[in-house]
Amino acid sequence: MAKLSDVAARAGVSVSAVSRVLSGDPSARLSEATRERVRKAAGEVGYHPNFAGRALKLARTDVLALIVPDVTNSLFAELTRGVEDEAVARGCVMLLARSEDMQPGGSMFDRLLGEGRVDGIVLQPRDDTDPEELAQSVGERAPLVTIHQPIPGASSVVVPDALAARRATEHLIALGHRRIGFAGGLAGSPTARRRAAGHLEALEEAGLEQDPHLVTWRGYREQDGRASTAELLALPEPPTAIVAANVNAAVGVLAQARAQGLAVPDALSVVAIHDAWTAGHTWPPLTCVRMPLYELGRTAVAALAHVIDGGAIEHRSVEDPEPVLIRRESAAAPRG
Amino acid sequence: MAKLSDVAARAGVSVSAVSRVLSGDPSARLSEATRERVRKAAGEVGYHPNFAGRALKLARTDVLALIVPDVTNSLFAELTRGVEDEAVARGCVMLLARSEDMQPGGSMFDRLLGEGRVDGIVLQPRDDTDPEELAQSVGERAPLVTIHQPIPGASSVVVPDALAARRATEHLIALGHRRIGFAGGLAGSPTARRRAAGHLEALEEAGLEQDPHLVTWRGYREQDGRASTAELLALPEPPTAIVAANVNAAVGVLAQARAQGLAVPDALSVVAIHDAWTAGHTWPPLTCVRMPLYELGRTAVAALAHVIDGGAIEHRSVEDPEPVLIRRESAAAPRG
DNA sequence: GCCGTTTGCGCAAACGATTGATCAGGCGTT
């Protein structure tokens, strides 16, 4: 690995001259002839600035960490793209980490921020994390932006959960459904509460009953969707449609409906919140409400950069583009 | 962020003493009393060794990069776990990167290895990458281990592809199938060739015909599986069973069968190579041959560590545990 | 009591990059 001094020797100039030429220091006074010689020499020896040396001097790594509960969840594909695109646009590289390793007392934060490995963190907390506890384990004014779930003392970015749920429910109402179940996330989760609220708003606006038995709080996983569906279908007066609070849960809804011999959408309509490539590959393909997850990622990095630059903590919501309904084949007018 | 000198001042000793105590230098001669004072002081100020300072001095980051074609593919979940477990066991952290960004001339390698951000790379090349070209863009003796696809000049680790395909085909033969299709990966891909070879071996051993029309080379994606199935079912004498070279492709096989009104497994049996959580959630749940992907990840990191330590390039195959058939509901005896 | 050895610890030089301060000439002005 060639270093500055190698380039300097080859170009016949000093190390500092090379540094200034290569980093494009505007205050540098160097002749064009020298600049050219330096650039040529750098190319010839294949110079790349040493990461550690630069990071040590600048006290800055230009690395941002993205921590998500489960990297293999297809929902994160878009978020990841958004984060990465915005990161490279700002001259940073993205480091992806699993938050499973984050469990015991936040040693992950020590590893990443405490050792100065990254300049900041975009964190999507797990649904079951306690905001207060999390706030404890990250220090004061840490360069941290949380996604979906605001915590005290850090910036956060959310998507319009209520609006998305409302769009899903409105679609089912427009199709003619009157008893609509809601397969929600964990009761403690803020996103789950917001989505349930949006669902209820839509019902209320349409003048429909709000039977509390039609709302479940199982979680976002496939098995949670299955359990929710079993619970809803066991009601004396089961729903003719279900809004699933998440595309993974929706897969479970489909599975349980099939297991109970209910055809989708003929006997049961399903609309999922979120979209992902998996949604188009289920049977039947899932009608979804698409969330602006790519923009969520970009916005999160922008907010993070703001904090790193010393800006104030802020809480943003990504309103553009709005959640939009993707019609596929899992929702239709109720039979009879 | 507290540094060594802060700890030293607080403990009333020199910086070097603190360094030796905290890094557990065995050749250090320090009294137990001093050690205790240093540890206490370090705890009080919340000392964490600065990553950049240490990396600069040691010319080593203890960071390993894992680069895969698509981080959200559920197949990578196990691989990722294996890599990470072995990495932390060796005192390293894992950096996950998307290989989509790796396309243009391998600037990713410059970014990671050239700048000294990581000590080594575990790389799963995309199916469509040219081994020679890839070998060009990584230097001589780069600390690199490839997965699934050996390239000249670097270590590699593979799984028993042929054996897995053989197991899948044997299972279908045992069920009574005689015309068995193979929905393979890209024709250029080494894994695809190995799997196809294993499939043909099983056929040959059973004394069955090897109709070349029954083998397709579409790729590993969902739509590839669909296309393969359409091609196979359009034959004058279509197969009664299909081995899908990948669980994602198998999802496509199921979709296409359904689209053509063929019930699985009654009218068409399907066995997939690889297992993943998605395989249990399809309809019907997929019968799979499970590959030792977790062990693949661990082995890859072990091989990488060997290269980093100056060891010779080597090509390993993960033979333990063997590929094993997971019976679910997508394969049954042929009808009639 | 002298000398060699061990113990306990500090000094200072790296590692590679950045950057404010400095310096040697050349040139124009008074």
Place this chain on the structure above:
DNA sequence: AACGCCTGATCAATCGTTTGCGCAAACGGC
């Protein structure tokens, strides 16, 4: 001729850690 200024480039300190070496003081053997 003396002076100041601009240009083009170098010097040297700095970031935080590690580590070979040196240096006292204590110690043990004779």
